[in-house]
Structure formats: C-alpha cells, structure tokens
Amino acid sequence: SSSSSSSSSSSSSSSAFSVRFGNALPSLSCPANASQIFYSIVFDAGSTGTRIHVYTFIQRGPEGSPVLDDEMFQAVKPGLSAYADVPEIAGHTVAQLLRVAKRTVPALEWKRTPVLFRATAGLRLMPAHKAHALLQQVQAVLDESPFYVPADSVGIMNGTSEGILAWITVNFLTGRLARGSQKTAGILDLGGGSTQITFLPRSKKTVESAPADYITRLHMFNSTYELYTHSYLGNGIKAARLSALGALRSDGLEKEVFRSSCLPKKHTGHFSFGGLTYHVSGVNHGVRGFRACHQELLKVVKGFIKQPLELKDSAGFYAFSYYFDHAVEAGLIDETRGGAVKIRDFRRRAKEVCNRPPKRSQRSEFLCMDLTYIICLLKDGFGFRERTVLQLTKKMRNVETSWALGAAINHFQKFRIH
Numbered sequence: 001s002s003s004s005s006s007s008s009s010s011s012s013s014s015s016a017f018s019v020r021f022g023n024a025l026p027s028l029s030c031p032a033n034a035s036q037i038f039y040s041i042v043f044d045a046g047s048t049g050t051r052i053h054v055y056t057f058i059q060r061g062p063e064g065s066p067v068l069d070d071e072m073f074q075a076v077k078p079g080l081s082a083y084a085d086v087p088e089i090a091g092h093t094v095a096q097l098l099r100v101a102k103r104t105v106p107a108l109e110w111k112r113t114p115v116l117f118r119a120t121a122g123l124r125l126m127p128a129h130k131a132h133a134l135l136q137q138v139q140a141v142l143d144e145s146p147f148y149v150p151a152d153s154v155g156i157m158n159g160t161s162e163g164i165l166a167w168i169t170v171n172f173l174t175g176r177l178a179r180g181s182q183k184t185a186g187i188l189d190l191g192g193g194s195t196q197i198t199f200l201p202r203s204k205k206t207v208e209s210a211p212a213d214y215i216t217r218l219h220m221f222n223s224t225y226e227l228y229t230h231s232y233l234g235n236g237i238k239a240a241r242l243s244a245l246g247a248l249r250s251d252g253l254e255k256e257v258f259r260s261s262c263l264p265k266k267h268t269g270h271f272s273f274g275g276l277t278y279h280v281s282g283v284n285h286g287v288r289g290f291r292a293c294h295q296e297l298l299k300v301v302k303g304f305i306k307q308p309l310e311l312k313d314s315a316g317f318y319a320f321s322y323y324f325d326h327a328v329e330a331g332l333i334d335e336t337r338g339g340a341v342k343i344r345d346f347r348r349r350a351k352e353v354c355n356r357p358p359k360r361s362q363r364s365e366f367l368c369m370d371l372t373y374i375i376c377l378l379k380d381g382f383g384f385r386e387r388t389v390l391q392l393t394k395k396m397r398n399v400e401t402s403w404a405l406g407a408a409i410n411h412f413q414k415f416r417i418h
C-alpha cells in the first residue's frame, strides 16, 4: 500500500518509510542539465505556537538529489489549542502566516507549490471534536489559497512521523543521508506537550529488546535504516509542569492554587497551557530546592519513559526545541551559536538555580523546574550518563532544526509507508 506517511492521526505503530529522490516531482518538466527551483510550504502547529516554513529547493538535472537553497520562517504564539472555543481564529492565524509564503514564492509557482499542515501534541491532547473543528477552519483557509492543497494536506501527525522526520532533517542538513552513511546522529526533541527520541541503534539487542512499535524501517537514498523512535505524549515540558504541580486533570480552576517545591517560596503567579490558565505558587511550609524539586519531577518520568539499551555510552545526539531554549535561559550556551552541553552541566546549573534565591535577571520562575525536568528526562528517563554530551542547536546551516524540513522532503518526494 502507499499513502502519505505523516497524514495519519492515529497513534503510532511499527511502520516503514521510503523516500526516493531523483525521479520524483511529476510536475517538473526539467530539461537535462537545467536547474529547476521549486518550493514547499510546511505548517508546524505545535502546542505552544504555530510556524510556517517556506523551503526553496534546487533540482540540478532530472537525476540526483534536490539541494535546499533557503528557508523562510515565521512563528506566532500561542498554539492553536488556545482557540479551542473560537476555531475561526485558527483560520486567521494560518491566513496571516500564509502571507510569508506569498511573499517568498513567485506567483507563477503558487499553483504547484504544495502546502502541508501538521499539528502535533497540542491537538493530540485535545478532545477530538474540538481538534477537528480547528482543522476544518485551517482546511477552509488553505483550500481558498492559491497554493497546491491535495487531499491529506491538513491533519494531526503521529508521534512516530514526528521523530523520524526530525531525524531526517538533522541527518540531511549534516550531509549524512546523501552519503548513505550509517554513522548518523540521534535526535532529542522536547516540545510543550510531547517529547521525541530517535536514533539508529548500533546493537541488535537494542532493536530486539525494544517494544515493536518503537522500531521503524526507513528507506532512503538506497540505504535502509532501522530506527528506534518514540514520542511520549504528556512528557513535553509544559505538560510536565502541570503534572508536577498536580494540575494535569484539572481544568484551570478559578480558585485552586497549585504548589511546587520547584517554584520560589514567595512566588505566586499564573501558568497557561493548552488554552487554560492555572494559579501556581511556591510551597508555604516545607522544603524547596533542588532535592525536593527533583523528587517531584522524577514522578513525571519514572514508569513512563523507557530506557533503550545502548544510550549509556552513546555520543552524537542533537537536542533542540525546549532543550535548546532552556540551556540558553540557564546561560549554558550562546543563543546564536548553540553548543555542546553535558548532562552534568544541566545538573550543576539546576542546583544553583533551585538552591539560591532567584536573581532579578532570571526571566522565568520555572527555570528550576524546567532544568530539573530536563535532567530527570535525560538521566532517569532515557538513561544517558552525566558525562553524555549533547549538541544543542536551533538552526543548522541557517535552517530550523525541527521535523518540518523532513516533512517537506517527505511530502514532495511522496514518502511511502509499506
């Protein structure tokens, strides 16, 4: 069977992907040796924001791989789930972002430039009928647009696709895929609602001991990769905050105050996620600080996150999204350059932030909680070591590290699931 890999809104299952570069692009009449430029539009509707990516690819000759030439990117906050009760605004959000596409893609190309809209954890976590109403508004706006919107262009992406597509992005941008190299990089993605881990296991035992639906075969550039991938819904960093606060199943009650030993003692404030707002505060009596906070966050991870066999001595993972943002916030890396960070660096900073009174320069009252969650997830969850080095990146070769580029490649090359 063949269908678009990322169009399914069902939960993940063991699957195989294949991508064929070269003889694709049926709409291109490309004379030999001539370069063709083509475009691809991808919407990433995350739990904390909606983003548009407009990619420009160059196809040199009818054979061979297209080369990514440029990316235009724009993001708006909050995510669409904030408009659960006013779905028209979801349509406006998309219409507003589409202007970027109209500015970037020459009008003559609009008709054959595909648009792909995929929602992630924010919509997965919503009641299905509300998510559907939002997607209908989006579909209507895209249908009216001058771009190419085939069936299945709008939907909720499953977690398996999200992890695989981000893995493709990183390994495509570092040139590893074109070489068919089996020396690839793993990826760690931490969103608001969900978190993904994807890597190519070196040992057969890792594959054999993993749950069947954590292993996916990917065929690409004449190579086959047997990837370990899983998306944990509810383990994104904002969902983890709610879980630590004990607010997960509440619907943003007016009066109730949710407390955590991870928040500064005298702090009272608000926290909004998924369209709901919660009252939060530090603990009145009792301990605050790293140890108490760590105990709270362990509960969010233990029994939920599975440890793949071989991560203990693994190197070569790229981490992005909220891993990156919080490393910047903690002063561990430079925002423009990114960089290598050990798990023990996260721990050292978490202890400082949690055990000392908050500095006035500190932007978020949640920094102690967020850093501590990252440590719990990486160490107690996935099983990385203190000395494990992660490459933290926001952009590679000036392109956003996210699943969106992988999805663009997937979409125009008609990835297939067998």
Ligand SMILES: Nc1ccn([C@@H]2O[C@H](COP(=O)(O)OP(=O)(O)O)[C@@H](O)[C@H]2O)c(=O)n1
Binding pocket: 044, 045, 046, 047, 048, 049, 051, 079, 120, 121, 122, 190, 191, 192, 193, 194, 195, 236, 321, 322, 323, 325, 394, 400, 401, 402
């Ligand atoms: N193109 C993108 C997309 C998301 N992100 C980051 O990803 C995080 C949020 O992920 P998200 O809202 O998509 O979360 P989920 O949908 O996985 O819950 C934030 O740290 C964003 O800044 C990014 O850096 N670049």
